[in-house]
Amino acid sequence: MVAGTLSDAELARQKQIDDWLPITSSRNAKWWYSAFHNVTAMVGAGVLSLPFALAELGWGVGGLWSQMERGPGIAILIVSWVITLYTLWQMVEMHEMVPGKRFDRYHELGQHAFGPKLGLWIVVPQQVIVEVGVCIVYMVTGGKSLKKVHDLLCPSCKDIKTSYWIMIFASCHFVLSHLPTFNSMSGISLAAAIMSLSYSTIAWTAAAHKGVVPDVDYSYKATTTSGTMFNFFGGLGEVAFAYAGHNVVLEIQATIPSTPEKPSKGPMWKGVVVAYIVVALCYFPVAIVGFYVYGTSVEDNILISLEKPAWLIAAANLFVVVHVIGSYQVFAMGVFDMIETFLVMKMKFRPSFVLRFFTRTTYVAITMFIGIAIPFFGGLLGFFGGFAFAPTTYFLPCIMWLAIYKPKPFSLSWCVNWVCIVLGVLLMILAPIGALRNIILQAKNYEFFS
Numbered sequence: 001m002v003a004g005t006l007s008d009a010e011l012a013r014q015k016q017i018d019d020w021l022p023i024t025s026s027r028n029a030k031w032w033y034s035a036f037h038n039v040t041a042m043v044g045a046g047v048l049s050l051p052f053a054l055a056e057l058g059w060g061v062g063g064l065w066s067q068m069e070r071g072p073g074i075a076i077l078i079v080s081w082v083i084t085l086y087t088l089w090q091m092v093e094m095h096e097m098v099p100g101k102r103f104d105r106y107h108e109l110g111q112h113a114f115g116p117k118l119g120l121w122i123v124v125p126q127q128v129i130v131e132v133g134v135c136i137v138y139m140v141t142g143g144k145s146l147k148k149v150h151d152l153l154c155p156s157c158k159d160i161k162t163s164y165w166i167m168i169f170a171s172c173h174f175v176l177s178h179l180p181t182f183n184s185m186s187g188i189s190l191a192a193a194i195m196s197l198s199y200s201t202i203a204w205t206a207a208a209h210k211g212v213v214p215d216v217d218y219s220y221k222a223t224t225t226s227g228t229m230f231n232f233f234g235g236l237g238e239v240a241f242a243y244a245g246h247n248v249v250l251e252i253q254a255t256i257p258s259t260p261e262k263p264s265k266g267p268m269w270k271g272v273v274v275a276y277i278v279v280a281l282c283y284f285p286v287a288i289v290g291f292y293v294y295g296t297s298v299e300d301n302i303l304i305s306l307e308k309p310a311w312l313i314a315a316a317n318l319f320v321v322v323h324v325i326g327s328y329q330v331f332a333m334g335v336f337d338m339i340e341t342f343l344v345m346k347m348k349f350r351p352s353f354v355l356r357f358f359t360r361t362t363y364v365a366i367t368m369f370i371g372i373a374i375p376f377f378g379g380l381l382g383f384f385g386g387f388a389f390a391p392t393t394y395f396l397p398c399i400m401w402l403a404i405y406k407p408k409p410f411s412l413s414w415c416v417n418w419v420c421i422v423l424g425v426l427l428m429i430l431a432p433i434g435a436l437r438n439i440i441l442q443a444k445n446y447e448f449f450s
Helices: 002-020 031-042 050-057 073-094 106-114 116-153 162-176 183-210 225-242 246-253 265-297 310-346 353-373 377-405 412-443
Strands: none
Touching (some): 050 265, 073 225, 073 265, 106 116, 106 377, 116 246, 225 377, 310 353, 377 412
8 A cells, every 4th residue: 555655646746747848848849949949959050150161161052163173062961851851751760669658858869768867868968968058159149130230220329348248138138938838939939930931031032132242252261271171170160060950859758648549740740741841941041142142151040141221131140030039949848858857857956937937047047157258150160060969860760760670771761861861960070170160269368248
């Protein structure tokens, strides 16, 4: 009787915890929630750096215009779109591969593939680096975009340091971070998804309207071979950062209802396809038109290169602010779930508003201070893109697929997965090298918290 009572008590406690945690407390999402959550997670700071990435990679159209430098930039964009759509499909399929069980979190799927302990050590550190890294980068992006709006609308006003703008941007997150679940922030995520398509369209149409700048240069940005090589590596990381929704895809799918007759993978995949169409509509025009207009003079954020009309560029930057507010919350929700799960499951804290308030407020403050200390936008994109996004986005799903399904050697599935793994590992090794060099070069004259 005692054992039975204890078991009932444990079950009741587990249900209380599941009903409190942000990922498992609400499972009534629709397929379109999946669409705009995925757009919000993927399209963001990354799209604004794609013209700059093409300037580092070369864009591979030298046969069309002889003055343009040959390079694999556009091919890398397309291949990345295809590979990441494939690995995202794998994760959607693996969410409910075991009958009667749902892998609601990335690390739970990793534990199923690699074992309880090894799975945690493989997935959790990478996922934390990705999600915290994105939040830091979006702090910088939001602050810089607010500063750009101010400078455009009031060019004669006194200059305000970027650090203060990052603090202003962070202030809204001290409030929004207390939304308890993914579904509770669906309105913010929808607004963010709409904003992403809006500012991407403004970016490439304004550039196209402006026309090619005088004396445009399409050669590689660097003048030395070593500089070109390091820039190429950094460009790979910036492309990897642009395709960065996988780290929260299982958490998003966990909010969709599922039955044996109607598993969640159906509506989830429908949402993913819509999201990837939006991604293509955002990424390819911005990258190609932006680089065509500005060449190697393009900034690491194309909206900084655009100066006129001032009201339109200010509006685009405001759209960026709204979008990265939503993106920050989507990625932070995964971190909140990890922290709160650890505190209530391992540390035995009681689920409460006070616990949630303290942990989430502390997290926002930490990401704000790191963003103020290291606001190297392009370098951060490349570094985090290569070091963390490449594994979790490009090849870790493939490794888990091979470990779980064990396709026949040299079959189509086996070959496709191994190609993705090899390309992803190369990306993980090469991208951080170039990005770290860029950060060092930019940091020469920078003082922390200046």
